[in-house]
Amino acid sequence: MTRLISALAACILAATPVAAQDYTPDEVKLIVNFGAGGTTDTAARIIAQNAAERLGIEIAAMNKPGAGGTLGIAELSKSKNDGSVIGTVNMPAIAIIPQMRSVPYNPKEDLVQIAAVMPYEYAIFVRGDSPWQTWEDLVAAAKDKPGSITYGQVGTGTTNHLVMSRIAEDLGIDWTDVPFQSGVEATSALLGGHVDLINNTIASLVSSLESGDVRAILITSEERFSTTPDVPTMSEKGFAFSQISWMSIAAPAGIADDKRSLLEAAFRDAVADPKVLEATGKLDLHPRFMSGADYETLLGNMETEWSPILDEMGLKSGN
Amino acid sequence: MGDDQKNGSSRHPTDMSGGRDKDLAVAVASLAFGFLVLAVLIPQSIGPIGSNTTILALIGAVGLVVFGAVLGLAAYRVRPVGGDSPKTDASGDAVRKSGKVQAVGLVIGAVIYAWALEWIGFLPASYLTLAGLLLLMGVRSVLIVLVLPVVVLLAIYLGIDVGLGASLPEGRLEWPFLTQSGAIGTEHFHV
Amino acid sequence: MFELLADAASLAFTIENVIGVLIGLMLGATLGAIPGLNGTMAIALIVPLTYFWQPLFSIALLMGCWKGSIYGGSITAILLNTPGTPEAAATAIDGFPLQQKGQGRKALHMALFASVVGAIISDVLLLGASGPISTLALKFGPAELAMLILFSLVLVAGTGGESHLKGLISTMLGILIAVVGLDPMTAQRRMTFDILELDGGFDLLAMLIGLLVLSEIINQIWEGGARDDYAGDAPKGLDRSRLTFAEIKDSAGVIFRSSMIGSFCGALPGVGAITAAFLGYDQARMSSPTPEKFGKGELRGVAAPEAANNAVCGSALIPLVTLGIPGSLSVAVIMGAFMVHGVSPGPMLMIEHRELVYALFLLLLLSDILLPLVALPLVAVGQRLVAIPKKYLFPVIVVLCGTGAYSTHQSLFDVKVMVGFAILGFVMKRFQLSPAALLIAFILAPMAEIYIRQALRISRGELSVFVASPLAGGFALATVALFGWSYYRGRRASRQSAHARSAE
Secondary structure, eight states: OHHHHHHHHHHHSOOOOOOSSOOSSSEEEEEESSOTTSHHHHHHHHHHHHHHHHHTOEEEEEEOOOGGGHHHHHHHHHSOSSSSEEEEEEHHHHHTHHHHSOOSSOTTTTEEEEEEEEEOOEEEEEETTOSOOSHHHHHHHHHHSTTOOEEEESSTTSHHHHHHHHHHHHHTOOOEEEEOSSHHHHHHHHHTTSSSEEEEESGGGHHHHHHTSEEEEEEOSSSOBTTBTTSOBTGGGTOSOOOOOEEEEEEETTOOHHHHHHHHHHHHHHTTOHHHHHHHHTTTOOOOOEEHHHHHHHHHHHHHHHHHHHHHTTOSOOO | OOSOHHHHHHHSTTTSTTHHHHHHHHHHHHHHHHHHIIIIIHHHHTOSTTSGGGHHHHHHHHHHHHHHHHHHHHHHHSOOOTTOOOOOOHHHHHHHHHHHHHHHHHHHHHHHHHHHHHHHOHHHHHHHHHHHHHHHTTOOOHHHHHHHHHHHHHHHIIIIIIISOOOOOOOTTOOTTTOOOOOSSGGGOOO | OHHHHHHHHHHHOOHHHHHHHHHHHHHHHHHHHSTTOOHHHHHHHHHHHHTTSOHHHHHHHHHHHHHHHHHHHHHHHHHHSOOSSGGGHHHHHHHHHHHHTTOHHHHHHHHHHHHHHHHHHHHHHHHHHHHHHHHHHHTOOHHHHHHHHHHHHHHHTTTTOSSHHHHHHHHHHHHHHHHOEEOTTTOOEESOTTOGGGTTOSOHHHHHIIIIIIHHHHHHHHHHOSSSOBGGGOOSSOOOOOOOHHHHHHHHHHHHHHHHHHHHHHHSTTOOHHHHHHHHHHHHHHHOSOGGGTTSOOTHHHHHHHHHHHHHHHHHHHHHHHHSOOOSHHHHHHHHHHHHTTOOOSHHHHHHSHHHHHHHHHHHHHHHHHHHHHHHHHHHHHHHHTTSBHHHHHHHHHHHHHHHHHHHHTOHHHHHHHHHHHHHHHHHHHTTOOHHHHHHHHHHHHHHHHHHHHHHHHTTTOTTHHHHSHHHHHHHHHHHHHHHHHHHHHHHHHHHHHHHHHHO
């Protein structure tokens, strides 16, 4: 049945391989390091599928979720480096988590970044009926009553958590973090009035933003967001850092350079394809390209940037 | 935490032969495991006792020790039933004995199966396991032992791999003739 | 409202949508009924296929699949004591004894009836009262949820065992097993022994397949061997027991209460169908004049969990359509399918696509009504399948357990976890320790831990947070009352049994 459907699909949407050289092998496994069926998974598959068509190969996605994305990456790092296996990688699993606890891979030595394909977009949200209209209101309130403001974070050691702590430290304010198991639970706690604010991905809250149930008061990622064009970013408010997290495509270390550049080019073109952007736009996700080399530099910077903060927060592993 | 403990322990041990011994065994095991967790597992693989992160484990371990002790005392106080062992006919005993052998064989088979999946892949491992278990269960027809696994595995393969598009483990040995292609659904959609 | 419903109906009731519901139900119920395989897996795997299809058709199929799988689990729970899905774990407690008494068909029909009623009640609530219910659900913050979970723990701790003391030992074991993984607040490793796969704790599905399905196979072989016997020593010949009107009437109250419990659980984030089923079961047992009959083949013990777990489906969509919050894994996957088709669940959905939302609700109701059409043939097939001698049936189930444990997360580690828990479950059964009690503690205890610690973080250590709101205080009070009442009942029961013994 799968063959039939894919044959059918190929007829309707004839793929046009643009690669001048042939990529081998012509069947590549993509280890997706988060669960099947969600919006991020869908976006990853859409991008990978488009890249595969450009290379004239088949990419078969296989989900390997768990342990903050580290399970899938562990499997990727153990896989063959002949170009037959690639995988998705989330930034914390290679730049933050390895500093917190031991993982069975070395992000720098065991993996090669092919391309970063999608930045995540984050903001600080308050309820629609919150008295704080602007970022300044919130900071003033936090300074007024130290410790009284609670924020829901989506997991200890996530960028959401680290950025909120660093903001507090920069401004000399004190707010209480309440860890939740997922963005979903943090969002319900915000809507129900159990915490005052949350730091979460914008994509998961678009509908509530439009209805006015929640309000973004500061974009913590680098650029303003189309749904909330008036909300300022962290850098506009004078912060020297922002919440950067990407989904990237990586391969096991040792992959041949020509294969790496073929893949990189295919993913570069895929995330620029209007068809891809339209499909992911429905999921409120916005892919963008960063070269593998640039991303590796960024990762190195992130790691050194977060290291002292993890240490201060007592999250750094002993060894 | 429903009925009180007296009820639980007095209702049960006298009910069936061997109940008292079993209760004592459970009591000893839960005491031992509870102490093991308290003395070794919590300090070594969680953290210093009393920190917030250890509280759940503490509750479980202390609970095991306390309830184990109560169960042990209650079972100890009950007089052994002794003497009137249940009457069973010889053939029943034989069935029971072969059942125990088969059950132990099944456990061993399941353990081997879990590791075989990893090494030789789903189809060979499942075929061998199925055929082996059928023999263990006393199926003597060569035809069934050889053919039933084929039918079952074909159904699983068609349903899971072809129908739902999930991949089944290929095994680290990677038989050249069994390597599957395709797998999970990317081929199903295009943009 | 009427016009809206009419518009929605014309959108919903097309031939292809009806076919979608039917295919989904069939697929879900079949996979749900097969021990080891389950509907969540099926849904996650079907989603990529749905990108090609019409939005309503896709969603109809996915919802049908989910509903079907929750029901389907009850079939094997009753016939073989091997719950096909975790949601049916509570159904096996009384369902299987009924089967052993030769009343399996009756139990199966009761499970179906209760499932349909539970689902309809929940879907009607979804249709009519999603607004108020979501407002109520939001009132449950960490402190309220902590008290609710504690109440649930007191109600269900020790379920399924003969001896309450041993039930408590199983409960403690479940708590200890739940400790394994990362600390929910500090992300420190707890008893993971540096096995990366254990960072997320033991996988619930793998554990369940081992603890409830494979262990039962081993136990049945241990007890009776595998000669020419039928599973569970079921009486030979086809079971023709009938569900009577009087029995339905007798269970009506239990079914209604369970449906409300299930609907309530579904609307709360994180409280899923398994918990609902156990709560439903225990409310039936606690409110029964003859609680001692439970666990030995009480029909109401089948009706209650089935009404509750099926009622979760409809109300689980309430937070999704009103707030954009998926309350469970299956709902999150279904949400993905919505979004691919350009429909973002959330408050705007109700404003922008009202008729679409109501069309969806109507399709849900349709799936409830069509369920018997799919279920009755499946029940008949199931009854014939358990008439296959164990020696053929059980080896096949062993391989299905391996397949199911692997394919849920495509993880070989999960297969090992499954086998490990099968051995544990078997040993527990030999010593009359209830695996079901372990399971429910494994699910509820870590939730209690998280919510209590969150609430204390919010209140900065003030314990009064647990009685500060009327909801939290209410549940705290109810917990104390339940504790006292069960103590009183236990005393009375033990006095009666002592009395009975001295009279002998």
